[in-house]
Amino acid sequence: MITDLPRHAGTPAPHPASEPTASESGAPTFPALGRPGAIGDLQIRNRVVKSPQATATANQDGSVTARTVDHYRRLGEGGIGLVMVEYSYVDDDASKAIHNQIGISRREHVAGLGWLADVVRSTGAKVGIQIAHGGRQKFLGTPPMKSASGSSWSEAEAVEGHRPVPMTTEEIHQLVQDFGAAAARAHDARFDLVEVHAGHGYLITNFLSPHTNDRTDEYGGSFENRARILLEIVDEIRQRVPWDFPLSVRLSVVDYEPDGITIDETVRLARLLQEHGVDVIHASGGHHALMEWEVSPWFMPRALHKWGWEQIRDAVDIPVIASGSLVSPEVAEEILAADSADFVSLGRAMLADPDWTAKALGGRRAEITPCIRCNDGCLHRGLNAGRSSGCSVNPNLNEERSFPLELTDRPAEIAVVGGGIAGMRSAALLYDRGHRVTLFEPDRLGGALRFTRQWTSKTDLRALVDHLESEVTRRGILVLPVRAGLDDLAGFDEIVLATGAPDRVAKVEIAGDASPTSPTLVSPTDITGDTVVIGGGFSGCDCALRIARECPNAKVTLVEQHEDLLSGDEVFTDAIALPGLLSQADVRVRTATRALSVAADHVIVETPNGSERLPAQTVVIAAGRAPAGDDFADALRTRGQAVTVIGSADRPGRVFDAIHSAYFAGRRL
Structure with missing residues (x-):
């Protein structure tokens, strides 16, 4: 279910109580998702687009690595129609925004990019690349930081204390040329499409938004002036690449600043972009200073920019790609079936499960590992910490070849004690490796997260609990409704304790x-x-x-x-x-x-x-959780049994810790 939001919405609308089912038979089908589509002359096998997201897997000089290629290969293998490679910097001056970002600023980048494009295309997916300038959102914090004006973003300024400086007219003209040259390199590398990033608070948005543009020359003031740089970039690209090479522009429907971009201006801009030869509008919203609108977490509604992209779609004759917390096949299907947009773009959902598309279209809906919109693995412990992006529910993200699951050559009788997140993930993984698994859980599966089934605002987390329970059920794993004691566990070769952590006793x-x-x-x-x-x-x-x-x-x-x-x-x-x-x-x-x-x-x-x-x-x-005691594990070990402690039973943490602990422990048994 999707809730429309007004312009510059304040309090987010509540989440739906449950996901709608797609068929009465119990086997969801998503015909709109599976329809072939086209952007210009580019034929795409379905309506699913992987949103461009930074991975920080490139070399320091911007060249792609085997990790980069493996990541995008895996996405293509998952059945996605169009894989959009992450934002890539267009010059060697100030456009690089983040550590280990892909570069497209020099001819030396083309060979690696061509490798990447060929590998993705070999999977049957089409592949595009996004080109960008970081502007005031230069996460590196290093000079030079250049923007439309001196308006600073506090988070970037805090890194090293530098503020952006307004670009000169000559620098703007050079940047236009740089974008054109970068697009030509994308064509030379044999990408199927190139996309200009003109949203999310990066440089072009710094010009588009009155919130960040106080210039008084021909690039500031009126809408026409603020839009000038983007239109000049589009014109330059159209001169540099063939007309049958599709050009996309990603726009924020609004930036959600009270004095920022309005939807009326975005609609006008979309019409102008179509007139200047743009083939598709990729619509999302927000910027980094209002992160909840750009990478919307669990407490924000799904499809939160729908109200905006529909106004763009009504105004143009080119396709519109919808983006922003679409998350589930039901939400994505509803958008396409209602002609709300022409394509759907998902980012974090594909990090959580690169097979999202194949499972949705193949009648395997329940097998999709859902994104819980926690922003923990991908951002908080990933990019924000200076690492490559990760995922709370997918330990293999950006390590697609590093941690494979292999069948064991010594099948064992394994007891998993505790049916929470860690226990369910562990039981399914150990079963897949060929072990004989018994899961002990005296209550309904879900552990400490059983409560999510009662609260509509916990839709995302509840989806994970239901998915893991389904994974245990479909494997036929024996679940005993018993609070396991020492006698119950006698005879098992291995014991995995996933009993969670007790609530901390408050001093009240x-x-x-x-x-x-x-x-x-x-x-x-x-x-x-x-x-x-x-x-x-x-x-x-x-x-x-x-x-x-x-x-x-x-x-x-x-x-x-x-x-x-x-x-x-x-x-x-x-x-x-x-x-x-x-x-x-x-x-x-x-x-x-x-x-x-x-x-x-x-x-x-x-x-x-x-x-x-x-x-x-x-x-x-709500006093938090205390460390679990070791008495039970010690008693088992004293009588000679092998014990592995995972999840919060080992150390209280979040979903990230539970899933990763279960996964890596399970690989070792």
Whole structure:
């Protein structure tokens, strides 16, 4: 299901309660996704496009590596119609934005790019490449940093303290030539398409948006002036490459800044681009200073730019590619079936499962490993940390040849104890390697994340839980509804403990008539009236937000003893956005406030001004998780059994840690 958003939407719309089914037979089909399509004269086998996303797998000089080629080969093998290679810098002056970015600025880059293009095309997919200039979003932070004007993005400025300088007219003219030369190199490398990145806050957007363009010359001021550089680039490219070589432009429908790009200007621009020879508009939205609109996390709606790309599509006669948290085949199919767009573009979903397309079109919907939109592996622990991009749910990302799963030559009887994320992933992996697996779980599969099935705002995470449960079920793995004890595990060759981590005991006095709950146990049906959530880390903030959004009769107060919320190692998009979302949801946030005691109908807190009584019909204690004890594992080892501890039972963490722990431990057994 897709929810339309107004221009410059404020509070995101809620998620759908569940994914719609595509057929009554239980075997989803997605006919619109599977239809062949065309961009100009380029014939494409289906309507699925892999969005360009930085991988940081190139050499420092911008040349592609075997890792780069393996990554894109794997995407092509997954059945995608058009694979768009990540943004590539066009000059050796200021356009390189990120470490280990692909370059297309010199003739020396063409040989490697040609290798990459040929390999992807050999899979049956078409392949394009995006060309770009980083502008003020130069993540490297190194000089020179050049933009339309001196408007700075604080994150880039903070790296080394440098601010962007306005480009001179001569530099603009040279850059136009550089884009044209880069497009010609893409053609020489035998790519099927080239795309100019004119969205997401990079250089061209710096010119398009009044928010970042205060120039007074012919490249600033009016819409016509701000659009001039892009139109000159398009004209230059059209002079440098054959007319049957498709040209795409990626636009942000808006940048979501109050004084920024408007949808009316974007529609006008799209018409002009068509007149100047552009073959397709690739529509997404936002920029890095408003990351939640560009790489929208779990708390944002899916297909959040639909309201904008539809206005573009109504105004032009060329195809429009829709982009922005499409995530699932159901959402993508709905867009195409409704003629909302001509193609659908997915990024993180393809990182999570490069076989997304083949599984969707092959009647294997339940086998798709879903993107949970956490931004943890790809960005927080990946590119933001100076590494190559990774993925919380796909440990093989950008290491496609490094960690294969191989059949064991010594099949063993293995017990997996605990049916949470780590346990289910481990059980399926060990089964695939040829072991005989028994999974012990006294409750329904899902572990600590069972709660996601009750909350509509946890759609993405619930999809992962349901997928992993389906993977266990379709393999026929024996699941015993038993809390495994020492006697139950006698006779197994190997034991994998995935029993999770207990909730940390809060330093709060709890009266005998009180019954506080935890973020993973609280249900929407439990919530009545005044609700106090104790703990302002991610778990507490997430819990307070979903209660406020989904329980209309609740009045939520969030209590945190420190001065700030989310003061731990939180994923950056969560840390940036959650405080504002809590405010929008009317959650009363009390920082520098320590909970002292919990009673049946109230909580006593200590504030800088003294103690205070907060009314509370429901109390949720979000104190985090404590390290699990080693007693059970030690007892098993003492009697001579081989034990491997994974997931939060080994070390409390996030989904990334659970999946990666299960995967790499499973390869060793």
